[in-house]
Amino acid sequence: MKILAYFLWTSALVSTTLLAQDVARVAPKVMIVSMWTPEAEIWYRRFSELGMGELSLRITLPGLSMLYPDVACTQDGFVCQLTIGEGEINAAASMMALALSPALDLTRTYFLIAGIAGVNPRHATLGSVALSRYAIQVGLQYEIDPRSLPADYPTGYIPYGRQRPYEYPLITYGTEVFEVNANLRDAAYEFALRASLVDDEALESYRAQYEPAGDSYRKGLLPPTVELCDTLTSDVYFSGSILSEVFENTTTIWTNGTGVYCMTAQEDNATLEVLVRAAMSNLVDFGRIVILRSGSNFDRPPPDMSDIDHLTRTNQNGFATSLENIFNVGGEIVRGIIHEWNCTFENGIPADNYIGDIFGSLGGTPDFGLGPVTLPGAGASSSSRRDRRPREVTAGEC
Ligand SMILES: *[C@@H]1O[C@H](CO)[C@@H](O)[C@H](O)[C@H]1NC(C)=O
Numbered sequence: 398m399k400i401l402a403y404f405l406w407t408s409a410l411v412s413t414t415l416l417a418q419d420v421a422r423v424a425p426k427v428m429i430v431s432m433w434t435p436e437a438e439i440w441y442r443r444f445s446e447l448g449m450g451e452l453s454l455r456i457t458l459p460g461l462s463m464l465y466p467d468v469a470c471t472q473d474g475f476v477c478q479l480t481i482g483e484g485e486i487n488a489a490a491s492m493m494a495l496a497l498s499p500a501l502d503l504t505r506t507y508f509l510i511a512g513i514a515g516v517n518p519r520h521a522t523l524g525s526v527a528l529s530r531y532a533i534q535v536g537l538q539y540e541i542d543p544r545s546l547p548a549d550y551p552t553g554y555i556p557y558g559r560q561r562p563y564e565y566p567l568i569t570y571g572t573e574v575f576e577v578n579a580n581l582r583d584a585a586y587e588f589a590l591r592a593s594l595v596d597d598e599a600l601e602s603y604r605a606q607y608e609p610a611g612d613s614y615r616k617g618l619l620p621p622t623v624e625l626c627d628t629l630t631s632d633v634y635f636s637g638s639i640l641s642e643v644f645e646n647t648t649t650i651w652t653n654g655t656g657v658y659c660m661t662a663q664e665d666n667a668t669l670e671v672l673v674r675a676a677m678s679n680l681v682d683f684g685r686i687v688i689l690r691s692g693s694n695f696d697r698p699p700p701d702m703s704d705i706d707h708l709t710r711t712n713q714n715g716f717a718t719s720l721e722n723i724f725n726v727g728g729e730i731v732r733g734i735i736h737e738w739n740c741t742f743e744n745g746i747p748a749d750n751y752i753g754d755i756f757g758s759l760g761g762t763p764d765f766g767l768g769p770v771t772l773p774g775a776g777a778s779s780s781s782r783r784d785r786r787p788r789e790v791t792a793g794e795c
Pocket residue numbers: 530531532533534535536537571572573574575576577628630651652656665666669
């Protein structure tokens with residue numbers, strides 16, 4: 398989720414811009430996916446700290462956002478960054494342009510989806526960074542204003558095909574829940590633990606206001622940490638105690654009890670839907686996705702503040718800190734993948750959990766949902782990641 402104001406950093410990059418047809422096919426090892434300008438600027442400003450050069454090669458691809466028409470890569474093409482635009486539609490359209498571009502070979506690329514988010518004080522705090530296994534699109538529901546519903550309806554959101562809240566959706570569009578490689582997430586977490594997260598006195602005073610809520614918001618009171626918990630997607634920027642709890646409950650139900658809602662943003666399920674479709678045609682490996690979100694604002698107010706006061710206050714002060722921590726943690730993950738490429742990451746980290754969408758489009762049986770629905774032969778058969786053996790690297794390169 399975004400806050401209302403942001404800084405623009407002046408970037409002193411000397412860059413080269415090329416059209417797709419002018420470059421040799423670039424095969425990035427890591428593709429960083431940002432949603433909007435401040436999330437991209439943090440990489441442009443601090444990337445050289447990683448000792449891998451600058452993101453100074455710009456490649457223009459047809460179909461990207463008019464606001465962000467280029468992919469930015471290091472000169473060796475090992476690391477690239479794309480800004481997809483905000484919200485589900487921009488995210489899906491830009492990612493599809495990337496996935497289908499003949500200028501890039503993404504078959505062995507790790508995707509680091511890295512943005513700011515609204516944060517659930519039960520599980521994390523302002524400036525915390527979450528690495529997710531599940532992404533949930535909670536907006537795919539009927540909605541009736543609760544003021545015109547019977548008093549025993551806990552929320553106005555009702556799953557498709559149902560008559561009451563909190564039942565499992567009977568009609569699914571396929572993007573309700575995505576699950577990514579948990580072993581890769583654990584490897585990314587090990588790299589993330591090398592990072593020093595920044596904190597700030599102003600954050601400390603805002604988060605202290607949650608103290609009267611007692612133990613349930615204990616994590617919200619602590620300094621920023623790295624957490625393993627899940628990300629919601631909703632084009633509607635929801636805020637406040639009731640909706641946040643409703644979507645907490647929705648996450649539990651839609652992931653069949655496994656998912657834990659801690660971050661909320663406006664893009665990830667759209668991005669993941671494109672990556673499922675691209676994986677069905679072997680254009681990407683769905684086992685190579687890391688979802689990283691950093692809390693820039695709380696999803697609900699402290700006990701003594703109204704929902705509207707909390708939403709419209711700009712002094713939560715998490716924005717700049719969450720951006721720095723995206724780089725602090727994300728940079729360690731990028732560095733780790735590149736440094737251990739030959740020995741570990743080139744071949745991929747095999748997943749032990751189900752990975753893919755609610756339809757079972759990449760093969761396997763989802764551990765959530767009402768059972769696989771994608772028809773055999775709908776593109777997944779030979780490209781199922783379960784059938785695909787990693788390419789061997791020759792011994793001695795490590
Ligand atoms: C969005 O993606 C997350 C993570 O993969 C998944 O858990 C969630 O169910 C998805 N939600 C929707 C509505 O697609």
